[in-house]
Amino acid sequence: MSDPLWLTESDVVSVMDMPAAIRALEVGLRAEARGAAINMTKTHVSWPAGDASPGKAGVEGTLHAIGAAFPDAGFVGTKTWAHTPQGATPLVILYDSATGALRAVIEAFAMGQLRTGAASGLATRMLSAEDAAELAIIGTGKQALTQVAAVHAVRPLERVRVFGRDADRRRRFSERVREDLGLDVVEAESVEQAVRGAPIVTAVTRARDPFLFAAMVARGAHINAIGAIVPAGAEVAGDVLARCTRIVADSPEQARRLSRELIEFCAGAPGGWEKIGRLADVVASGERRSAADDVTLFKSLGMGISDLSLGIEVYKGACRAGVGKRIEAPRRAAPRLTAKT
Numbered sequence: 001m002s003d004p005l006w007l008t009e010s011d012v013v014s015v016m017d018m019p020a021a022i023r024a025l026e027v028g029l030r031a032e033a034r035g036a037a038i039n040m041t042k043t044h045v046s047w048p049a050g051d052a053s054p055g056k057a058g059v060e061g062t063l064h065a066i067g068a069a070f071p072d073a074g075f076v077g078t079k080t081w082a083h084t085p086q087g088a089t090p091l092v093i094l095y096d097s098a099t100g101a102l103r104a105v106i107e108a109f110a111m112g113q114l115r116t117g118a119a120s121g122l123a124t125r126m127l128s129a130e131d132a133a134e135l136a137i138i139g140t141g142k143q144a145l146t147q148v149a150a151v152h153a154v155r156p157l158e159r160v161r162v163f164g165r166d167a168d169r170r171r172r173f174s175e176r177v178r179e180d181l182g183l184d185v186v187e188a189e190s191v192e193q194a195v196r197g198a199p200i201v202t203a204v205t206r207a208r209d210p211f212l213f214a215a216m217v218a219r220g221a222h223i224n225a226i227g228a229i230v231p232a233g234a235e236v237a238g239d240v241l242a243r244c245t246r247i248v249a250d251s252p253e254q255a256r257r258l259s260r261e262l263i264e265f266c267a268g269a270p271g272g273w274e275k276i277g278r279l280a281d282v283v284a285s286g287e288r289r290s291a292a293d294d295v296t297l298f299k300s301l302g303m304g305i306s307d308l309s310l311g312i313e314v315y316k317g318a319c320r321a322g323v324g325k326r327i328e329a330p331r332r333a334a335p336r337l338t339a340k341t
Contacts, residue, residue: 004102005324007314009110015317018149021114021310022121026283028309029122031070033284039305040067040078042254044230049084059085062230068304070312071097079108079307092311102329104315108307111314113146115306119250119279120202120224121150123298126282127246127289128200128222133158136198138191138212138235139205139227140164140173147202147226148177155200159184163194192216203227203235210237210261214295217243222289223297231260240295241265248277249299250306258301280305 016024031037042064049061067078076097081090090108095101124132132155137144140162148160160183164170174185188194195201195216203212204226212235217223228235241247241261249255255262255276266272279298289296318324 003326003329005104005315005318006327007104007106007318007324009107011318011323012106012108012111012114012314014323015321016111016114016310016314018114018117018121018146018153020313021118022150022153024313025115025118025306025309026122027313028070028305029280029283031072031309032280032305033278036070036072037305037308038069038071039251039253039303040069042066042251042258042301042303044258046230046232060232061085066302066304066307068308069097070308073312074098075103075308075312075315077304077308077311079112079304079311081108081112092307094308094311094315104311104318104324105327106311106314108311111310112302112307113143115310116143116226116300116302117146117150118310119300119306120147120226120298121154122283123224123248123279123300124151124200124222125154126287127248127293127296127298128155129220129289131156132199132222134161134198135159135200135202136161136163136188136194138163138194138201138203140166140169141204141206143204143226144173145176145180147204147224148183149181151200151202151224152181152183157183159186161186161188161194161198163188163191200224205235206233207235208233210234212240213237214239214243217295219294221295223295224300225261225297226300228259228261229301230258231263234260236261236297238265238268241297242269243295244297245293246277246289246296247275247299248279248282248297249301250279251301251303252276252278254301254303255299259299262299 092106
């Protein structure tokens with residue numbers, strides 16, 4: 001077997017774009033639905049990571065680990081990263097599922113953006129109105145542009161409404177949407193103004209308290225709730241969830257531990273967690289929204305199956321294209337033991 005590959009961020013984007021990411025994730029989710037992909041439940045730990053800015057509480061770091069097994073495809077792997085106020089360096093590690101041999105180390109910031117966007121794209125394709133041509137996006141951070149690109153890949157978008165609290169960042173982000181995606185952009189002055197009448201809403205923030213309420217949301221809208229991936233965060237209020245005719249998560253199991261929004265809602269809702277569907281089952285069934293649906297919601301938490309779905313295809317694409325750097329495979333050796341003196 002050849003030595004493993006180290007794939008950089010630029011290697012990743014040279015072999016995968018958003019449509020390819022959506023296709024790769026769809027394959028992975030169909031594998032999950034038929035039991036051919038096994039998810040490792042996400043785990044994380046937090047620690048104080050620096051002084052809070054004036055008026056802000058609790059700056060912390062979080063160490064995350066997720067993973068999955070695709071035994072039929074011959075791969076298992078993990079993704080891990082430490083998120084701090086200064087940034088993060090996520091890595092995906094791919095192993096041979098039969099031998100345990102290292103196959104690749106993939107720098108996974110861009111791939112993580114593609115993965116998160118692809119999940120929203122698939123959920124939007126299944127749960128939003130087919131003619132939806134307008135998106136409201138709340139949040140202008142590092143994940144926001146790929147979220148717009150993902151929705152644009154599955155729906156005939158003509159206009160994007162943008163809201164973020166920082167006016168300068170909102171303006172710069174709006175310019176990127178216009179230049180990179182060729183879409184008309186409206187800068188909103190509030191969440192309510194951005195969301196009013198929008199058929200698709202994506203929230204991608206690090207908010208600690210809900211800001212999206214039922215009275216803001218149009219009938220028949222679809223919501224992608226992308227931020228709030230740890231219990232300290234929340235974007236969507238309980239009255240929005242109460243209006244939903246369908247709620248889907250990439251991993252309901254992880255939602256039980258990590259989504260404060262769904263934990264609090266399911267504690268008081270008739271049927272509780274039985275109301276929360278799995279994205280893999282929606283994709284595999286092909287069941288799209290019906291005329292009877294009011295609000296639909298996709299809760300994204302990130303899961304190993306999603307990262308490995310893209311990671312496997314990135315690795316295969318890199319092998320075909322001859323990109324990446326070969327690194328010396330780890331050699332197994334017994335430790336030398338010496339007696340204490």
